[in-house]
Amino acid sequence: MIKERILVIGACGQIGVELTLALRKKYGNDTVVASDLREENPLLRGTGPYVTLDVMNKEMLHVMVIRQNITQIYLLAAILSATGEKNPNLAWSLNMESLLNVLEIARDENVQKVFWPSSIAVFGPSSPKVNCPQQTIIEPVTVYGISKYAGEFWCNYYHHRYGVDVRSIRYPGLISYKSQPGGGTTDYAVEIFYDAKEKGSYECFLKEDTYLPMMYMPDAIRATIELMEAPAENLTVHTSYNVHGMSFSPKEISVEIRKHMEDFTITYNPDYRQPIAESWPQSIDDSTARRDWGWKPEYDLAGMTEDMLKNIK
DSSP states (O other): OOOOOOOETTHHHHHHHHHHHHHHHHHOGEEEEEEEOOOOOOOTTSSEEEEOOOOHHHHHHHHHHHTTEEEEEOOOOOOOOHHHHHHHHHHHHHHHHHHHHHHHHHHHEEEEEEEEEGGGGGOOOOOOOSSSSSSSSSOOSSSSHHHHHHHHHHHHHHHHHHHHOOOEEOOHHHHHHSOOOOOOOTTTHHHHHHHHHHSSSSSSSSSOOOOEEEHHHHHHHHHOOOHHSSOOGGGOOOOOOOOEEEOOOOOOHHHHHTTTTOOOOOEEOOOTTHHHTTOOOBBBBOOOHHHHOOOOOOOOHHHHHHHHHHHHH
């Protein structure tokens, strides 16, 4: 049996920190090499190897994969939806080139598995709003969504053309207390908890009745690892799997917070992120993921809210 050697690219981001820690707990600290362009996240310090790595430097990445005998790559580096709209060319360049670099190297070095996250941002105004299915009309309106949808087809192409075992999840909005969000349209659902604890109030950049699909980070990490451990023969989707945790509006999450903090108040000042949110589905049908690899979320809005407020210092 080959000993796994795992490279996490973008390990200091919102998903990367917690995924790296979870992989180290499962496979061993020295087995998981964390990498990012940024300074090492404090939560990662002392837990395993860390290297400074620019995923856009294909030669440097290639050398790293060979020297470290990498068997699995998790590519998490990306420019997210709201940030991407401020610099579309940079977002497209980073999101696409980083993926193609990893897919090329995975093919050339026979890397066993690649994980690359997609997003609900692939969906657009013409996609069904409720229980948006795995296969449906997809016409994204953000550069982030366009890059993710194109990326899904590159993953599918490298799987069918070259046999690269690349797996992907369309993440909904992710909520976590361990690491700050990275410029996404669903970030309000993290910011609201921090402001509730610090100020007792929050000004939301979306309208009160804007429903979006969300997921608590422990569920997202578990979904990622469960997909990567699923037998290849069970997987029928080689673009990206829909997964769903919960759906709620800013008003609903504020009501839930008030159950723990009676004096909490919320105001609304919708900005450029409102049209982005309105272009996405309100809920996601993830029955294909449930069928193929047994996906099932553990957290609902009440459970997540209680855990977030308990853990935010």
